[in-house]
Amino acid sequence: MVEVGASVSAALVALAFGLSTLERWLVRRRPHELAWTVALAMFLVASAALATGAEAGWTGASFRVFYLFGAVLNVPVLALGTVFLLARPATARRWALAVAVAGGFAAGVLATSPFTHRLPRHRLPQASEVFGPLPRALAGLGSGAGAVVLVGGAAWSAWRALAGRSPRGVSPRRLAVGNFLVAAGTLVSGASGLLNSAAGQMTGFAVALVVGIAVIFAGFLAIAAGQAPTGEEP
Numbered sequence: 001m002v003e004v005g006a007s008v009s010a011a012l013v014a015l016a017f018g019l020s021t022l023e024r025w026l027v028r029r030r031p032h033e034l035a036w037t038v039a040l041a042m043f044l045v046a047s048a049a050l051a052t053g054a055e056a057g058w059t060g061a062s063f064r065v066f067y068l069f070g071a072v073l074n075v076p077v078l079a080l081g082t083v084f085l086l087a088r089p090a091t092a093r094r095w096a097l098a099v100a101v102a103g104g105f106a107a108g109v110l111a112t113s114p115f116t117h118r119l120p121r122h123r124l125p126q127a128s129e130v131f132g133p134l135p136r137a138l139a140g141l142g143s144g145a146g147a148v149v150l151v152g153g154a155a156w157s158a159w160r161a162l163a164g165r166s167p168r169g170v171s172p173r174r175l176a177v178g179n180f181l182v183a184a185g186t187l188v189s190g191a192s193g194l195l196n197s198a199a200g201q202m203t204g205f206a207v208a209l210v211v212g213i214a215v216i217f218a219g220f221l222a223i224a225a226g227q228a229p230t231g232e233e234p
Contacts, residue, residue, distance in 0.1 A: 035083075
């Protein structure tokens with residue numbers, strides 16, 4: 001099926017991307033690369049759960065895993081990478097603590113929230129069909145706030161590039177382009193959720209995930225290429 005192939009493709013791109021960010025973090029210990037590595041591991045898990053559900057049919061466990069790591073936690077942790085890239089270290093560490101606490105709370109909610117209706121086995125369930133308000137509110141808040149941070153970070157990077165205020169050792173043009181691509185890829189992935197909610201199109205959802213993660217990967221490569229080995233963190 002197309003959705004299975006697209007989900008597996010998204011997982012493979014996330015794996016390659018995550019290994020790239022992990023390698024850079026092990027060498028340079030830049031915290032934004034660690035945050036991106038964690039976010040990509042979550043994307044990989046969510047994509048694997050989507051492929052499993054599409055191929056074998058949805059179960060409570062596979063949908064909870066998909067929803068937690070794909071709809072609730074992924075975008076906030078990806079946005080945390082942008083915060084570490086652009087904000088002061090002390091400010092970024094406070095946000096990292098907040099995201100960790102909120103993520104633990106969300107994991108508890110998703111593990112214990114009962115399903116309000118039986119899961120449809122051979123199509124991607126819509127959260128409004130099977131979950132109460134709290135899990136859906138967590139997904140909306142996490143994805144919405146994370147997207148605002150990513151888009152705002154792209155705009156902030158562009159402004160600093162135009163003003164000549166990018167950090168030393170970082171190409172202002174590549175920083176702006178990279179953050180723009182990360183934000184655009186996140187919005188494409190978010191649009192996949194909107195497509196599923198509006199039309200029940202699991203195939204469209206899976207394809208949009210592939211496109212989204214590929215665009216985010218391109219943004220990472222642009223940022224990485226614009227950082228000198230001795231460049232300082234923002």
